[in-house]
Amino acid sequence: MRRHALASKRTDQANEGDSRVFERKYGFNSVGLMGISVAVLMMVPVVITISIFYRHPQLDQSWGFAEARVLEGEPLKDNCHVEDDPPISTNEHKDKLYDGLLAAGLDDQSCMSRYQSSLYRKSSSYKPSSHLLSRLRKYEALHKRCGPYTDSYNRTMEKLKAKQEIGPTDCNYLVWISFSGLGNRILTLTSAFLYALLTNRVLLVDRGRDMDDLFCEPFPKTSWLLPLDFPVNQFDKFDQKSPESYGNLLKNNLISSSTGSPSPFLYLHLVHDYDDNDKLFFCEQDQAVLQKSPWLMMKSDNYFVPSLFLIPSFSEELANLFPSKETVFHHLGRYLFHPSNAVWGLITRYHEAYLANADEKIGLQIRVFDTRPGPFKYVLDQILSCALKEKLLPEVDKQQPVVTLPGSRKLKAVLTVSLNSGYFEMIRDMYWEYPTATGEVIRVSQPSHEGYQQSANQIHNRKAWAEMYLLSLTDVLVTSSWSTFGYVAQGLGGMKPWILYKPENETAPDPPCRRVMSMEPCFHAPPYYDCKNKIGTDTGSIVPYVVHCEDISWGIKLVDRDEF
Numbered sequence: 269m270r271r272h273a274l275a276s277k278r279t280d281q282a283n284e285g286d287s288r289v290f291e292r293k294y295g296f297n298s299v300g301l302m303g304i305s306v307a308v309l310m311m312v313p314v315v316i317t318i319s320i321f322y323r324h325p326q327l328d329q330s331w332g333f334a335e336a337r338v339l340e341g342e343p344l345k346d347n348c349h350v351e352d353d354p355p356i357s358t359n360e361h362k363d364k365l366y367d368g369l370l371a372a373g374l375d376d377q378s379c380m381s382r383y384q385s386s387l388y389r390k391s392s393s394y395k396p397s398s399h400l401l402s403r404l405r406k407y408e409a410l411h412k413r414c415g416p417y418t419d420s421y422n423r424t425m426e427k428l429k430a431k432q433e434i435g436p437t438d439c440n441y442l443v444w445i446s447f448s449g450l451g452n453r454i455l456t457l458t459s460a461f462l463y464a465l466l467t468n469r470v471l472l473v474d475r476g477r478d479m480d481d482l483f484c485e486p487f488p489k490t491s492w493l494l495p496l497d498f499p500v501n502q503f504d505k506f507d508q509k510s511p512e513s514y515g516n517l518l519k520n521n522l523i524s525s526s527t528g529s530p531s532p533f534l535y536l537h538l539v540h541d542y543d544d545n546d547k548l549f550f551c552e553q554d555q556a557v558l559q560k561s562p563w564l565m566m567k568s569d570n571y572f573v574p575s576l577f578l579i580p581s582f583s584e585e586l587a588n589l590f591p592s593k594e595t596v597f598h599h600l601g602r603y604l605f606h607p608s609n610a611v612w613g614l615i616t617r618y619h620e621a622y623l624a625n626a627d628e629k630i631g632l633q634i635r636v637f638d639t640r641p642g643p644f645k646y647v648l649d650q651i652l653s654c655a656l657k658e659k660l661l662p663e664v665d666k667q668q669p670v671v672t673l674p675g676s677r678k679l680k681a682v683l684t685v686s687l688n689s690g691y692f693e694m695i696r697d698m699y700w701e702y703p704t705a706t707g708e709v710i711r712v713s714q715p716s717h718e719g720y721q722q723s724a725n726q727i728h729n730r731k732a733w734a735e736m737y738l739l740s741l742t743d744v745l746v747t748s749s750w751s752t753f754g755y756v757a758q759g760l761g762g763m764k765p766w767i768l769y770k771p772e773n774e775t776a777p778d779p780p781c782r783r784v785m786s787m788e789p790c791f792h793a794p795p796y797y798d799c800k801n802k803i804g805t806d807t808g809s810i811v812p813y814v815v816h817c818e819d820i821s822w823g824i825k826l827v828d829r830d831e832f
């Protein structure tokens with residue numbers, strides 16, 4: 269019952285749910301000077317539907333169980349499967365495939381987002397390197413040769429079943445175990461894929477309760493899903509104490525570079541509660557040991573990419589793959605994560621109804637860390653203070669009941685994403701009750717407010733994914749500290765958001781927000797260890813391009829910087 273793997277513990281970073289808004293500032297000034305008039309408009313989207321409450325850890329768990337049972341054994345629907353001989357559409361052009369990031373040759377009907385998403389985005393100012401493109405094509409070939417039910421896969425599987433030593437093979441694997449909330453899963457899967465790319469492993473994805481429902485297959489003519497008959501299926505039991513974990517084998521002197529591994533597979537525990545032995549994963553000498561194991565299984569809830577950049581044997585290849593260091597998640601996220609048709613429907617319908625005709629789209633991702641339900645005035649104050657100060661949203665004119673301006677007015681669509689509908693309502697009301705000082709028309713909408721209600725409804729994670737994706741389609745983004753949901757949106761969108769500082773003591777911080785240094789996600793629980801000198805060290809101050817995060821002082825992230 270591998271599906272239940274995620275029922276184990278969660279971190280609070282793991283709860284996604286939040287969202288925010290942002291936007292880019294262009295255009296503000298000229299409009300701002302016009303002063304006087306007033307225009308108010310608002311829209312109350314009624315996309316509230318079905319109850320849901322994703323993002324509540326406890327509820328999520330029990331829900332996970334329920335859904336797991338339903339899903340078990342069901343054929344994949346809606347999901348993008350790959351056809352043997354895919355039709356290659358004639359108007360496939362470079363833009364559509366994100367400058368060659370995506371391989372041609374996948375079926376467009378089973379995964380419409382793959383071919384349509386570029387129509388919803390401005391073209392990225394970050395181009396993938398030719399080295400990255402060629403490594404992706406090589407990876408795809410490897411995956412096709414070694415993927416599920418290929419000759420190589422079947423042979424290694426026999427031995428894994430018999431618990432025999434597998435020995436050196438030309439196909440080595442990394443199993444990503446589905447664990448934690450959706451935002452975290454997207455970040456860890458990206459980290460796992462990059463690790464597989466660096467170590468020539470084939471990445472196989474434990475589908476957990478809904479990975480196959482949310483995402484298309486990213487690789488042509490094969491599958492990234494771990495077959496359901498895979499013999500090692502106690503994923504839910506893997507934890508910090510597992511005897512098969514690399515850290516515990518080390519601690520018990522059961523593994524070394526000379527003896528190799530006692531088991532045909534190794535478990536890598538990279539969850540936030542990992543210990544010093546587990547963290548040796550990030551040391552070059554330990555990578556040499558791991559390389560000998562044909563099957564690695566990994567469980568994580570963290571974006572551990574920044575620490576891969578600190579492993580000397582990887583750093584040259586990483587520099588070639590990503591000449592711009594802050595584009596790792598941007599490119600790999602766009603490469604890997606294509607919404608399934610069911611999710612794509614949620615995204616495109618909402619986009620058409622509330623965002624498509626706006627002159628500017630502002631995303632507000634609001635995540636509140638307060639145990640009470642809210643909404644809270646200090647949170648609203650902080651959001652407004654950030655948005656107004658940074659001129660992302662216009663001030664209202666409380667002196668004039670009506671303002672008319674000649675000519676057409678600029679329409680700004682504000683997309684709020686939050687577990688609570690209170691913030692959305694208050695911002696909407698503000699722009700209804702008073703005219704904007706700039707004459708701009710402000711449309712405020714929020715797709716869902718799933719709060720804390722329990723629901724066995726599968727649509728819940730679909731909506732969470734749709735909301736992250738919609739935020740990534742905005743022009744300007746405001747995000748909350750600590751939120752993986754925001755990281756995913758900014759990375760996919762190629763945006764540097766304004767990030768709201770975490771409030772202390774129920775007071776809006778001053779300043780309320782800042783622009784992030786890079787669009788990369790933050791690694792919340794990095795190792796603090798100098799592998800060479802075997803002493804503790806601050807891994808956020810070893811190289812200029814791995815620094816401490818804006819929102820979590822002990823976390824680390826990639827930035828484009830050559831000097832300290």
Ligand SMILES: *[C@@H]1O[C@H](CO)[C@@H](O)[C@H](O)[C@H]1NC(C)=O
Nearest residue numbers: 416417418419420421422423
């Ligand atoms: C691998 O094994 C599966 C059944 O376990 C079988 O259907 C498939 O044909 C095998 N693949 C090859 C290449 O023999």
Ligand SMILES: *[C@@H]1O[C@H](CO)[C@@H](O)[C@H](O)[C@H]1NC(C)=O
Nearest residue numbers: 646771772773774775776777
């Ligand atoms: C929080 O605010 C309260 C009331 O304003 C004050 O008494 C308390 O000292 C504050 N605590 C901290 C840690 O700042």
